[in-house]
Amino acid sequence: MSHKVVVTGLGATTPIGGDVPTTWANALKGVSGIKKLEDSWVEEYQLPVYIAGRVAQDPLESGRLSKVEAKRQDPSGQLALVAAREAWADAGFSGENAEESEGVDPLRTAVSFGTGIGGVWTLLDAWDTLREKGPRRVLPMTVPMLMPNSCAAAVSMALNARAAAQTVVSACASSTEALDLGLELIRSGKADIVIAGGAEAAIHPMPLAAFAKMQALSSRNDDPQAASRPYDVNRDGFVMGEGAAALILESEEHAKARGAKIYAELAGTGVSADSYHITAPDPQALGATRALKEALEDGDIDPTTVVHVNAHATSTPVGDIPESLALHQTFGEHTKNIAVSATKSMTGHLLGGAGALEAILTVKAIEERKAPCTINLDQQDEQIDLDVVTDARELPSGEIVAMSNSFGFGGHNAVVAFRSYES
Template sequence: MEGVPEHARPGAGAEEERDRIKVVVTGLGETTALGGDVPSTWEAMLRGENGIRLLDDAPWAKDMPPQMGGRVRVEPGPGLNPLQRVRLSRTAQFAVTAASQAWCDAGLDSDTVSPHRIAVVVSAAVADMTALIDGWETLRTRGWNRVPPLTAPLSMGNASAAAVSVVVNARAGAYATVNACSSGTQALATAVDLIRRSAADVVVAGGAEAPLHPMVLGSFASMRALSQRVDDPAAACRPYDVQRDGMVLGEGAGLLVLESERHARARGARIYAEIAGVGVSSDAHHMVQPEPNGAGTARAIRASLADARLSPADVACLNANGVATSAGDAGEARGMREVFGDASHGPAVSANKSMTGHTLGAAGAIESITTVLSLYHGLVPPTRNFTCLDGDLSIDVVHGAPRKLGDEQTVAVKNSAGFGGHNVALTFRAPTRRAA
């Protein structure tokens, strides 16, 4: 099996499998263009709602072609204390909002786990451009001594991880992985590794991003990556559809609480799912374009399934990267076909960016939450705006209405990809008893 180490191949190391620490999901938190928390976002996804809107209230929007995006439905301010409102960037405010929800959802407090056994992995693709560029404008127009003193720490890539570590009192390490658009998924992969090697019992992990800044939007527009359907924002993002014409950016955060299964069961925690497998690969192909044949995607998915000791036939549903660009969707679909075969044999595919927009470093974490809930509730949300599959692709895209999973369908894959050829796949397995 190409690209998969011997110890991670199905059937290898039965004794090692018995001894390996299992990693489970016990808490979920998010803020998206569809809702300010997990329940509201999940219900909106099941209804196939739209989170993409015109950004015509922004003073710069009228002068730029990409005048739409997935702005968060609920602003973070009311849930923050006064210091957090002043000292945290918008990205970090999203992260803290989602982390607080996830921590509460997991039922954790200072009496249930030692701070020295708690770690944090929170990632972003572009950190916070607003803090950095606003600081530059102040320097340029008013001088160095008027630059806000927190400009540097607010704009650093670790800002969200540091802020979340303070909220949950994490003393076992705070990490920030940067893998472009797969950063949030890589954060979960890193968290799994921390727990498996006993560096922590609990890890708060995921991603946050606030990319609706004219510099970021202008860059994506310049590379012709954004949809031009500004006359109909609700129909702009069309993953895998024959009429897709580009992505739409969005903002938000998704944070998950991961624990060793032993720790979770000892405290009687609710378990949403197990992260049973992790797979990572790199294309080594191009800075922006994915590998056309999807070989990197296929390697990551295969490695994740092998790590979970599962086969492609076990996978009921797959939450796709689904960015709605011609090259991105085609490469990913070819990679899926290489692993699973054609649409008649493959898993049910769902692409959430059609509703939330592409939240860059937060996307993989937000979509991992959807993947977990799909297994937990036995429902796969539809892909919005999908009407007709591109004839070059062969995947089973869920659209129109949610797809119900059978009781025996207990495995799902989350696939992510990012600029530079970063591929990350996670394999989730449902708990023994699914919620009603």
Template structure:
């Protein structure tokens, strides 16, 4: 019986509030910069919105894509294509039979700009003016579809939808595609483009957004006693996953390996995490077991940590519940303090951060924590990066989503 293939990361791509590619995004994160900005429009005044800022994309897709591409893609797909092209190039543009190449690119909400623009057109100008490309642009599988077309991927083109866990679950599914023998290479990740008056107003109505209009860059403050909600962000993170055997055969550089995947559901509430953290704990434990590592091997955790009053501490207690006393030696990072919350793109971008943390032995900082919550018992990396030890190491990336979705990925040095 053949052994299960080891899955490695050979390419990284991103476009985010911190930069138009992985290098600029990572450099900005290590420098502790925030991507949050006050809107340069009249949305707040026009619609009576209580929030007038967000972590908007750093590089406009119109600077990168052609006009025809812009016209036939929702912004969520534009971001994914930009990130996927970078990741593919970074991986060395591997030559591969399309039947051995898959895509898994997810979005938590999908083409909301296209949906709402089409509705405005219908109301104001009538049915004849609705664009014929509307449905292919708004459907949540549009990003993975376009990515599969771009690279000729025929092993499968999937789009898992699990709210803010979507990007991480996409990567987990890509790992399973390779492990099961369906593919040798998978382009996987997440994307989101929801900085629009309607979703922002809806999140604000649910009391999950920070209202620090006078201090956008300081608004996302995970684990701070004065945190008041997350900052909505946008962008995409994409990785190229590959079987270790396939990567070695073509001499590819390897950043790290995805050693473990853990999935669970709370079965508790449509938006609130289960208070005991049971589902989060099960996901993390399963990921560690899948990777064949113990708590002593974990040196870093990139937390979901959105900056909500309740969610941050539930996760912190869950991490302690899994790692026990070994949590005292783990460098905890909450990078949404800088990027904002990319929703369906968050887990993928944070997987990239975790891969780079392991590869470069550097945990990125958490910013804006001037008064740490006294209930936090973990070692939070604040303001400046933290060096990670030599030798074999492992890190965990957590992603949780509305609907009770829990995803944990274990990243190990190659």
């Protein structure tokens, strides 16, 4: 029996596109999704930072969710449903869910979804209601909507996935760890199909104020599209983004039996912990290096076949350098042959949803043999000795591997490695 796990469907809603084709096209063009926030609460709370990457397409206005569905979900759950349904449809199943699809067993279909913060809008709106109007006005759906597992639950119910509905909460590594969990669910024989991904919708005054207070956010309010500057000497912090992304993972046997299109193989994953600092990465990048090496070992990957990395690259002064160090400690001289893309420069940082989105961009890079852009890199930091892709670039033919890195507050490190697939 083969232990291969393959990717058969992709779905996303992001600051640079309402679906995967649009997001991918704009990632190749170098389109920024970062804008000034025009909400009244910016002035009301005198926020020091008021730029962010909102989703390009509202799920309700676009008709991708009904009014009833939207009302019963926190914004993060709304985005999760949109992405998961697109991925399911893209995978070519015969029905709208596992129950209705030929050859699909709902009891062997699982969900593995990540989030960094969960239903923060629901939580804080309910608190405002309680203080201003009393307990009788708090909505009865408040707890189901604010739970961090609400995204996984919503996707499970929408797609009739009954093998498991699991949630990973590991800050900005959440949805990459969700892919790791999805891989293990299939390898262990517990599932044939896993809808794996992540979602975040935390562009709210409180998180913005808190991130700004810790000096993690870029303060380029007057030039939002140039604010996210990974690897640039003038980088001054990340930019908040929102969105969701989902990948359909399947065992190779199951995918081939139904004649599915296969984008790539999810060849290996690596997860580690720094155990160093609650927010700062280990400056020696020991944990990140372990995660990279573990992903290579897990996938039985020859390091010289790695041609592309979608980097975590948040644009923080202290965060970008250790990732470069980790790549050098993992690949040595081969590092110079790896095309590195920092796509948060365009999308902003989707927190718990970032890893899944960047995994999709990595899969698309393999499929189309193109590495997406890094924008706003005017002067590369001398301490970051990487071949950074500033204009979309062709990738080699033949068997190749591309990787995606995610690192989160708390010292979470997660890496996924995708291999090109030949049937």
